[in-house]
Amino acid sequence: MHLHHRAWQYRRQRRPRTDSELVAALSGFAAGSYRHGFYDSETPVxxxxxxxVADAAVVPLPAALPLLLTGLxxxxxxxxxRRAA
Incomplete structure (x- = not known):
């Protein structure tokens, strides 16, 4: 499980052996720990x-609004x- 571009993605990946795994890319969560479990009938064991279990850290927004307003x-x-001249 990992965060990836604010989108839900599920895909199956096959390895050269007979193993298989289901990879889930989840995003849009608040900071904290989340658990995700799944069942795969092709897993040998x-x-x-x-x-x-992964922690999602809060990402601070830089001072974009003051910079935008100053630029405008x-x-x-x-x-x-230019109009006055």
Whole structure:
């Protein structure tokens, strides 16, 4: 299980041997631990597959809004100066 581009994805991967595994890529979760289990009848040992526990960390948003507003204000200032000249 891993986070991948805010989308739900399930796919089966076959290895050169007879093993198989089901890979689940999950995203859009809040920070914390999540468990995901699944059953795969093709797994050689008792028909069960393993699951992982993963922590999803919060990603801080950079100061994009102040930068955007400053840039738009600068463009407005330049546009106003050109009209006045």
């Amino acid at each position: 008792s028909g069960q597959a393993f699951f992982r 204000a600068g463009l407005g200032f330049v546009s106003r100066r």
